[in-house]
Amino acid sequence: MQQSQQREYPLALTIAGSDSGGGAGIQADLKTMQELGVFGTSALTAVTAQNSMGVHGVYPLSVETVAAQMDAVLSDMGADSVKTGMLFAPDIIRVVSAKLGQYGRIPVIVDPVMIAKGGAPLLQEEAVETMKVHLFPLSEVVTPNIPEACALLGLQEDDIRSEADMAEAGRALLRYGCGAVLIKGGHLPAGSAGGECVDVLVTGGAEPSMFRTPRLPTRHTHGTGCTLSSAIAAMRARGENLPDAVRAAKHFVTAAIAASVPTGQGIGSLWHAAHREVPAGR
Numbered sequence: 001m002q003q004s005q006q007r008e009y010p011l012a013l014t015i016a017g018s019d020s021g022g023g024a025g026i027q028a029d030l031k032t033m034q035e036l037g038v039f040g041t042s043a044l045t046a047v048t049a050q051n052s053m054g055v056h057g058v059y060p061l062s063v064e065t066v067a068a069q070m071d072a073v074l075s076d077m078g079a080d081s082v083k084t085g086m087l088f089a090p091d092i093i094r095v096v097s098a099k100l101g102q103y104g105r106i107p108v109i110v111d112p113v114m115i116a117k118g119g120a121p122l123l124q125e126e127a128v129e130t131m132k133v134h135l136f137p138l139s140e141v142v143t144p145n146i147p148e149a150c151a152l153l154g155l156q157e158d159d160i161r162s163e164a165d166m167a168e169a170g171r172a173l174l175r176y177g178c179g180a181v182l183i184k185g186g187h188l189p190a191g192s193a194g195g196e197c198v199d200v201l202v203t204g205g206a207e208p209s210m211f212r213t214p215r216l217p218t219r220h221t222h223g224t225g226c227t228l229s230s231a232i233a234a235m236r237a238r239g240e241n242l243p244d245a246v247r248a249a250k251h252f253v254t255a256a257i258a259a260s261v262p263t264g265q266g267i268g269s270l271w272h273a274a275h276r277e278v279p280a281g282r
């Protein structure tokens, strides 16, 4: 049951892992929701020991812990949208899917987090099928990057090389019962797509929609996927329709990448307050 009618502000729930480095996971999600005027709540699935150099440890929580957090939030506060991120294990995916089914028709944005930028696995191999079978049919939209789309479809990593390939992959993923699929183009070769970063939204009926922004020349892109999916969830919680939510989220993430900060020695993180035009450090 949703309790949103008792609130005067939108509320979104993120079900995801913790990134101790603060750039991705639940930390990126809550910063994004706050910046977009949405009250963020959370159900933690795993703790990662992570920094700009990579993932140094993954510590999943028990299914009981995940279920208890979802029950606590959804039975009392409700949610106008839900975003899922790192779910890590098949039993966590099963309990998250069961709880989402129990609490009814909330728009669910599924970011099928599989591998961190440095290559660390954030989803067990045996959990991929569980995610497709149990979670995808509950989604309003699933937001894979190109390596994730390839893994989900059993393709080679370089099988998706163009906007047309992205659209075809999106259509193929719809067969798992996703409401829509947004294939993110950050991993296309930098020289392709005319120097743009293109994300392709595929829904049941209409032609695919392309969302284009300039490709920004920075390596400090840790947390881009988490930020985009939680911004979509925030805009849906605010009542925007899906294409408008994606458009606004893409602008939000682009501004945050443009102002990214070199946290640590490796890949730095986005600056989520960038849309306010507040320089980092102020």
Ligand SMILES: Nc1ncnc2c1ncn2[C@@H]1O[C@H](COP(=O)(O)OP(=O)(O)O)[C@@H](O)[C@H]1O
Binding pocket: 144, 145, 146, 184, 185, 186, 187, 197, 198, 199, 213, 214, 215, 216, 217, 218, 221, 223, 224, 225, 226, 228, 250, 253, 254, 257
């Ligand atoms: N260098 C970049 N310049 C502008 N936008 C980018 C850049 N890299 C990624 N993006 C955007 O960030 C979002 C996340 O994309 P992507 O990097 O493909 O996902 P992930 O972070 O899950 O690997 C998308 O909207 C993508 O277009």
Ligand SMILES: Cc1ncc(COP(=O)(O)OP(=O)(O)O)c(N)n1
Binding pocket: 016, 017, 018, 019, 024, 025, 026, 048, 050, 085, 086, 113, 115, 116, 117, 118, 122, 221, 222, 223, 224, 225, 226, 227
């Ligand atoms: C705890 C946690 N969740 C998700 C990710 C992946 O985040 P993403 O936004 O895809 O960014 P990169 O890791 O690819 O930079 C994560 N690293 N940690």
